[in-house]
Amino acid sequence: MMRRVAVFAPSLAVPPGWESNISGHIQIPLTAARLLMEAGHDVELISTRARNDYVLPTMAPGDVPVRFVADTRRRGEIGDRPVRYRANPLAMTRQARDILRTVRARKFDCMHGFGYEGSALWLGALGRLVRGKTPVVFSLLGPLSSSGWRTLGYSGIDRFTAPTAHVASSVGTRLGQVSVVRHGVVRDLVAEEHSTRNLTRRRVLFWREATQSNGGDLCRDAFRLLARAYPDLIFSFALRVSRDEVPGLEDLERSFDNVEIFRFPYQRGPDLSQLMAESLCIVLPFRRQSIHPQLSVLESMRAGVPVVALNVGDMGEVITDGTNGVLVQERSPVALASGIERIIAKPKLATSMGMAAGDAVDADWMWAGFTDALNDVYSQIPQRSDSKARSRGTS
Template identity: 25%
Template sequence: MSLTSLPERPRIACLITNSAIGGAQTHVADLLRALHGQADVTLLAGGDGPLFDLADELGIPAIRLATMDNALSPVKAVAAMRELIAALRDTAPDLLHTHSAKASALGRIAGRLLRIPVVYTVHGFAFKPAAPWKQRTVARITEWVLAPFTCQFICVSEAEGTMTRSLPVRADRVTVIRNGIADVPRRAAPGAALRRIVTVMRLAPPKRPDVLIRAFAMASLPDCELVIAGDGPRRESLEHLAGQLAPGRVRFAGSVSEIPALLASAQAFMLASDHEGFPISVLEAMRAGLPVIASALPGIWEQLAGGRCGTLVDGNDPQAFASALERLATDARQRIAQGQAARAHWEAQYGLDPMVRATWAIYQKALADRRTIDNRVTAS
């Protein structure tokens, strides 16, 4: 795509805690593809996931941060900070764009120390009411302290925008840019007999695959399988639960590289979670033309247009999910109608190009602010 050029070709570092497969990682991958050729981009990430493969494919420099992970250890955080500062000194970016909680916290501190403006994409704050109180308290304090270090906030939903505005930050530094994804040729056929239900998620909190397994076991769907794409620390316990409740009918597919193909083979999609921002997996299901059954969380409510493009379930109640599944199983016309509505809404609202253009505009604003500050320092 063609992006409006800045006066100078900017150097942009994209920082994320983990390079493994996930919604935030998919978002970063889309940005790397879009920015390639328009800016000098560097990927900074922990782990050893497919984001590094993509960077190599695109010819984008990438630095693996060996000490960057999701651990809450202060000792590890100090080590990760030192490694990050060294990487930023080596790459000397004009702008740092951070994703995910830990990388964004450390990135904003490093940005302040090195005088690099930081754009922070909020994929989902951890101080939502549904989060455990300790996590919620720590996250709230952290975001409150670091808000002044943030040049621009990008919020993926109106709900995240509202939470951001509760922090000590100027209104002109908060912008809602909903996630968008590129189109693919594969489409589902939800009108066919319900034989496969798919969910895509990391098998760790706040996701609730246990709710989906229980709901699937409760529903009367003898000729149907539930496919869980994704991996994580809860996989073993979830496999045990599935073996008890629905033996031989729940398939754990692990990390799937061809998500569009998997979704195209299904007739319905489900997602249960305790809290979310604006999940990419729901957008992928909508793009495929699948009926969606998902937790009635603010970001998902926005995605599904208040339930006009899918079924919203309150309270992560397995029986409510099961009832919604049974209704879809016996009504092919409803599956088709919901799938068509979801696809049409995705086409109208959640394509990749509008998201990238809006993000580029935020970069322009952040870089202009930096030039203004640099000029003032030089003048003084």
């Protein structure tokens, strides 16, 4: 059955130069909108307005219209944003008005949001205003809080989906049914690697913002422990800009000939895909995941490289310790260095783990079946009365 679906995804627009380097919270709804459209649904994207010089990502589906509504928050530039956004009450009122007008005018059969706790609360509030007219589905990209007043806010959502059992467990029985719908990986770093040379795997790589949340300090100190013991290996940081970067990285690079730092957009040296192709393992010791599952972990594994990570969140649903990567139980540089050493001390093990990592992503984290799973979710939520009439008329 064809449905008219509004996909709500805040902050789609990005600064020029970032069109192909976008976060998972943008990748996933854009891909979902495209796949739903290709499956025959009438899809529109609803996103928040940005600065006039901002542009849509390269992967934005050209056949899916985008409607912009007021932004509820004051946002800074990428890499220089405050830890907490302050919602503007007046802007919230404007956004609610814009969304409700659009939903009512277009008579959507479903409003489908993607995001985190704050967006879930907001769409839940809007869902209470359109209850009985437009059902709301929300695809979580991270776990929910369990506090009582938030539970009331979520009550306007008709159905949740979650990408992992860990995230699904945060919904619990108090909010109704939740469906586990696994999305796929968007970025293919193997396809981006254009070199025809036979690359030798001599690197140990950290890539992301080197913040404390991402374990940048743990990686810095673990690399310091390992760089002297393994002079034939190169310990590399491929970093995106962040105001919260941990100190001491430049000092580490100056102290060791086999420590390198590359900064996006990688104006010197190899790009990320080549760095990854040269790596025995990738170290991503997130203390706190920014998305579930962590896409940088899936992207690295898809490239055929084993990942060393802390055993937090849903990492255990992605990495099988000792088979396709290493899960470190203790949050310390010594424990992390020991986990890295399990791979780099045995290059043949790195090769077999890398192959298993790629196979695991191909088996569990691709987009095949994603649309069918969403169709099942849509079929279990109440329809608009005029949707039922359209369905009877076309059956």
